Amino acid sequence: MSGQSTKPLSFIEELTWRGMVQDIMPGTSELLASGPVRGYIGFDPTSDSLGVGNLVQVMILLHFQRCGHQPVALMGGATGMVGDPSGKSAERNLLSEEQLRANLEGQRKQLEKLLDFTPGPNQALLVNNYDWFKEFRFLDFIRDVGKHITVNYMMAKDSVQKRLETGISFTEFSYQLVQGYDFYHLWKHHGISLQMGGSDQWGNITTGTELIRRMEGGEAFALTTPLIKKADGTKFGKTESGNVWLDSSKTSPYAFYQFWLNASDEDAKTFIRIFTIKSREEVESLEAEHAAAPHQRALQKELARDVTERVHGRAEYDKALEASDILFGNAPVDALSRIDEPTLLAVFEGVPQFTVPKSDLESGIPLVELLCDRASVFPSRGEARKLVLAGGVSINKQKVVDPAFVQTTDGLLQGRYLLVQKGKKNYYLIIAD
RNA sequence: GGGGAGAUAGCCAAGUGGCCAACGGCAACAGACUGUAAAUCUGUCCUCUUCGGAGUUCGAAGGUUCGAAUCCUUCUCUCCCCA
Structure with a gap:
């Protein structure tokens, strides 16, 4: 029973009550209290779409923005070419440049929808680290950046330690340096002093703050979020x-x-x-x-x-x-048959659909054949049969328990649709054409 | 280099000549109960099947035997101890 919303919560307070803070570098909250801050989170272009897991980081940026700070989303056009060893037990395959570009594009569109990019003092920004890495020559990099960090320091990181037994390529080993340089670059040229990310990024982020300290004696900060797990301990997302x-x-x-x-x-x-x-x-x-x-x-x-x-x-x-x-x-079964066709199709847009010739259906198709050979609801007839016997299959919301049942055109919704239900939550639409 | 232990289904794991498609447990899927929850109980869980069966498995390859996950030979890999 707290009082009504008095003054808005600070970024850290906001994240704290939501349980979104795992680690925070000393001095971070002082920095944030001193005025608007620019902070960033990197997104790894391993896929052409973000997953719900990435949404955590998006939410962090969103809160950051809502608390008056300026969020920056970094697209890993360069880091994506290297491959982050964090949390990976084996060497990854490199993505082709073409694939990478497509992935970046897909994620960019999504981020633009989720964050507020309308021009203003704390509008969200999007950067791509490929922009500052593409011209960076190898010799320059190892002279200007590599010189400041010892291999000993890099080896101490968890992500590297875990791979010492099984092996890690020089490429993945270098990853933290590449990401660390991002932070340096953004700090140096874009006034960004905070990097956030999932808890698995702590090691990479601190390489960045370390680099900033050693290269320029500067100070930068870090905040990470806990790994989200479901209550039963299984993976989220x-x-x-x-x-x-x-x-x-x-x-x-x-x-x-x-x-x-x-x-x-x-x-x-x-x-x-x-x-x-x-x-x-x-x-x-x-x-x-x-x-x-x-x-x-x-x-x-x-x-x-x-x-x-x-x-x-x-x-x-x-x-x-x-x-x-x-x-x-809990609508009565016949409610299904009253739905008009456009609604029906709209409703089942996201449901797997199969088409069978209506003439075949007129002469009748045995259920097991229909669900296995005509529509890939089941991978094998035996399996279809078993689940039917176990009472796990319904057609048009009515349970079918006889594996010998022959489906005809009787009961087609709108004269051409069959709603197949496998288990409680898996739906399929069969269209008689 | 010397010595020892081991490799069984998605994972863990029992089985050491026939009763083994292989005990258990986990995960997964389904049913009941519910709230499209959790917990619980039940069923399925190598592949195919006209549900009668059929086929292919126990690191790999050969061999002994009427019969091998089980015995023998060689090979591959993993772990531990000593150097």
């Missing part, structure tokens, strides 16, 4: 079908919405603090609401709404919500 991406062609808005909606109660409390900018009061009142009526899942719904809307926009959220209502709501 993955589902059965893989990574959850921000790109709607890789993870449909519907699947994205479902990802957040499916968070456990415990996780929802953590996630709503990290992935939304809701105030402490709002979060606590949602928690109270949730505790009073857990089955309403106010936390999950609000979390999913907030994040989906921010990433995919209002229209996509509405569609995802509608689809979820239809698929999981």
Whole structure:
């Protein structure tokens, strides 16, 4: 029961109550208290889309901006060519330059949507470290930068230590120096004095602050966020079908919405603090609401709404919500058949679809064949059969338990669609054409 | 270089001539219960299957045997101890 919002929280206070601070370099909060600061976070272009895991860093930048500081997102056009050994147990494959460019472009678009780039004193900025590395000659680099850091210092880093047994190429070993130089460059030429990132970046960040100190006697700061894990200890950001991406062609808005909606109660409390900018009061009142009526899942719904809307926009959220209502709501079975065709197609946009000739369906297709050979719902007939017997398959929301069932055109929605449900949460649409 | 231990399914791990497609556990998937939660209970979990079965596995290759994950030979790799 704190008083009403008196004065706005500082950046550190904001992150602290949200549980987003892992490590912070001494002097950082004094720096931030002294006035607007420029700070940056690097994004590794290993994919053409950011994943929900990267969203943590985006949120950090967003809070940073909202607290009056200036956020800078660094695209790793150069570092991406080297490969960060942090958290990797084996040498990585290098990305082709072409791939790298495509990845940068994809991520750039997403970042531009998530941060506020409207011109102003603390508008977000985007930089690419390739810009200052492309002209940097190897000999110059090892003379001007390499000279300031000892191999002993670099070897002491966790990311390197962990690879000493199994091996690490010179390329990956050098990574921290390349990233460290970024920090130096940004500090020197762009007045950036703070680098943030995930806790696995601590080593790389401190190489940067060290470089700044040794090359120019300057001072720079660091802040890292904890690694996000689910309450059951498993990795955050993955589902059965893989990574959850921000790109709607890789993870449909519907699947994205479902990802957040499916968070456990415990996780929802953590996630709503990290992935939304809701105030402490709002979060606590949602928690109270949730505790009073857990089955309403106010936390999950609000979390999913907030994040989906921010990433995919209002229209996509509405569609995802509608689809979820239809698929999981308690609407009577015949509600399904009343949905008009455009709505149906919009709802199932993010659901795998298969087409079978209508004429085949007229003569009837055995269920197992339909789900395995005609539509890749199952990889083998045996498997299809087993799950049907186990009661895990529904068509048009009605359970089918007879593996010998023959599907005909009877019951086609709108005369041409079949909604197949495998388990509780996996939907497929079969179109009779 | 000398000595020892080991390699079994996605992971951990039992099995040391037939009863072994291989005990357990974890993970995963499904069902029940619920709230699209957690916990719990149940089922599935090498591949295919017309659910009757069929096929291919126990580091690799050969061999002994009616029969091998299990015995023998060679090879590959991992770990530990001594130098």
